[in-house]
Amino acid sequence: MISTFQLIRTVTINILIAEDDADLRINMVDILELEGHKVTAVDCAELAISACEQETFDIALMDLLMPGMTGVEAISNLRQLNPFLAIVIITAYATVDTAVDAMKKGADSVMTKPFNAGELLMTIKRSIAEKQLLKSASDIDPDSVYAALANPLRRRTLKQLGTHKQLKFMDLCRLVDVEDHTKFNFHLRQLKKAGLVQQNENKIYLLTTTGQFVLQNHNLS
Amino acid sequence: MISTFQLIRTVTINILIAEDDADLRINMVDILELEGHKVTAVDCAELAISACEQETFDIALMDLLMPGMTGVEAISNLRQLNPFLAIVIITAYATVDTAVDAMKKGADSVMTKPFNAGELLMTIKRSIAEKQLLKSASDIDPDSVYAALANPLRRRTLKQLGTHKQLKFMDLCRLVDVEDHTKFNFHLRQLKKAGLVQQNENKIYLLTTTGQFVLQNHNLS
DNA sequence: TAAATCTGATAACTAAAGTTCACAAAGTCT
DNA sequence: AGACTTTGTGAACTTTAGTTATCAGATTTA
Numbered sequence: 391m392i393s394t395f396q397l398i399r400t401v402t403i404n405i406l407i408a409e410d411d412a413d414l415r416i417n418m419v420d421i422l423e424l425e426g427h428k429v430t431a432v433d434c435a436e437l438a439i440s441a442c443e444q445e446t447f448d449i450a451l452m453d454l455l456m457p458g459m460t461g462v463e464a465i466s467n468l469r470q471l472n473p474f475l476a477i478v479i480i481t482a483y484a485t486v487d488t489a490v491d492a493m494k495k496g497a498d499s500v501m502t503k504p505f506n507a508g509e510l511l512m513t514i515k516r517s518i519a520e521k522q523l524l525k526s527a528s529d530i531d532p533d534s535v536y537a538a539l540a541n542p543l544r545r546r547t548l549k550q551l552g553t554h555k556q557l558k559f560m561d562l563c564r565l566v567d568v569e570d571h572t573k574f575n576f577h578l579r580q581l582k583k584a585g586l587v588q589q590n591e592n593k594i595y596l597l598t599t600t601g602q603f604v605l606q607n608h609n610l611s
Numbered sequence: 612m613i614s615t616f617q618l619i620r621t622v623t624i625n626i627l628i629a630e631d632d633a634d635l636r637i638n639m640v641d642i643l644e645l646e647g648h649k650v651t652a653v654d655c656a657e658l659a660i661s662a663c664e665q666e667t668f669d670i671a672l673m674d675l676l677m678p679g680m681t682g683v684e685a686i687s688n689l690r691q692l693n694p695f696l697a698i699v700i701i702t703a704y705a706t707v708d709t710a711v712d713a714m715k716k717g718a719d720s721v722m723t724k725p726f727n728a729g730e731l732l733m734t735i736k737r738s739i740a741e742k743q744l745l746k747s748a749s750d751i752d753p754d755s756v757y758a759a760l761a762n763p764l765r766r767r768t769l770k771q772l773g774t775h776k777q778l779k780f781m782d783l784c785r786l787v788d789v790e791d792h793t794k795f796n797f798h799l800r801q802l803k804k805a806g807l808v809q810q811n812e813n814k815i816y817l818l819t820t821t822g823q824f825v826l827q828n829h830n831l832s
Numbered sequence: 833t834a835a836a837t838c839t840g841a842t843a844a845c846t847a848a849a850g851t852t853c854a855c856a857a858a859g860t861c862t
Numbered sequence: 863a864g865a866c867t868t869t870g871t872g873a874a875c876t877t878t879a880g881t882t883a884t885c886a887g888a889t890t891t892a
Binding site: 552 | 741762
């Protein structure tokens with residue numbers, strides 16, 4: 391059974407649903423359980439938050455309008471409980487403005503009602519995939535990354551590598567305006583040790599995927 | 612003249628417009644210049660990028676559909692040139708999906724055509740204000756902030772202060788599970804020196820605005 | 833081929849970060 | 863009042879980060 395799942399590349403996802411319309415809620419649960427996922431369904435945002443306190447979900451599908459707290463209002467609470475939770479806001483009355491607002495408040499996606507099974511599964515799959523990037527990039531050692539970023543010279547180096555992609559030692563050294571190359575060599579080694587920079591077979595320096603991620607998300611000054 | 616501006620609390624904003632519809636473009640320029648803003652208008656994304664290389668804009672209003680690169684595709688280029696640029700995507704054919712996509716790609720807001728002068732000015736004002744937060748929070752010394760974050764004990768401390776808001780020295784010390792209070796005192800001083808933590812008049816510790824900002828944006832592990 | 837530049841290792845040193853210990857003023861509890 | 867907890871300070875010390883100088887193999891240039 392498990393091998394079948396693996397063959398068709400399906401992974402069991404732990405899904406939280408907050409939807410006050412009972413029919414739609416049951417419908418969604420059916421679709422997702424049929425797909426082999428683990429589903430917890432509640433009918434308001436407050437219960438979703440307490441569910442998140444008990445359990446680690448991969449994704450939360452939050453209706454926008456429910457009695458009590460809205461789905462968007464719950465985002466910050468959910469996010470605090472689980473930074474890697476993918477949050478999708480679901481709404482029948484979606485306008486561009488409400489969607490933009492939800493995204494600003496930290497939603498990962500917005501889906502409009504009505505939707506069919508395919509759209510639901512696709513949205514879940516995509517949201518999880520996008521979160522996965524952040525997740526994988528953040529299970530690196532934060533100590534060494536932050537320590538590496540604590541030096542302006544190293545931040546400049548990362549930035550230069552971000553724009554020029556591939557650079558030889560001395561070119562990079564001159565770009566960050568360091569006269570002493572052995573000093574620069576030290577910092578480059580620190581960046582390598584922190585897993586932000588690597589060298590290819592020709593000794594040319596470039597960012598690791600972690601380095602690229604850090605560069606994108608930390609807008610270094 | 613300047614005093615009048617200050618009286619009515621208007622600040623000159625440096626605005627970049629990329630819009631291929633000449634009529635709309637001229638119309639927008641008129642509205643914004645009448646308001647006293649500095650406006651640069653081009654008719655494609657590529658020109659917007661080169662304009663951004665020459666000059667530092669506060670906000671870019673990018674049409675989604677233009678000959679050549681789309682407004683959304685240009686986002687990463689613009690962002691790299693100026694991390695503090697507010698980017699608003701403008702489109703006539705805005706659906707929730709296109710809006711969500713634009714936000715995922717890094718837009719700060721999405722505005723639908725047609726819009727009137729009031730909506731335009733309001734959107735600009737709001738986007739600038741939201742960016743301003745990030746700007747003000749990031750002109751603090753990044754060296755000391757990253758150095759402060761380089762220690763797991765200090766990251767735990769920040770997190771606890773984020774959830775409990777206000778904590779006394781010993782309570783905080785026990786929450787982060789440190790036996791030696793003088794050791795903890797050292798790290799707390801480091802956090803204060805980095806401007807992430809402060810004490811109120813009753814000696815109770817709490818996050819500074821910078822600390823709150825860092826906690827939100829750096830999802831610390 | 834010789835000279836110059838590039839790339840990097842190593843060691844010696846300085847500066848900064850972090851820990852531990854001893855002590856003490858202030859507040860709290862009984 | 864006396865004991866105890868809280869909230870620190872300062873000095874001594876250990877560890878880590880960062881700098882500088884010296885050397886050396888590899889590669890490029892003249």
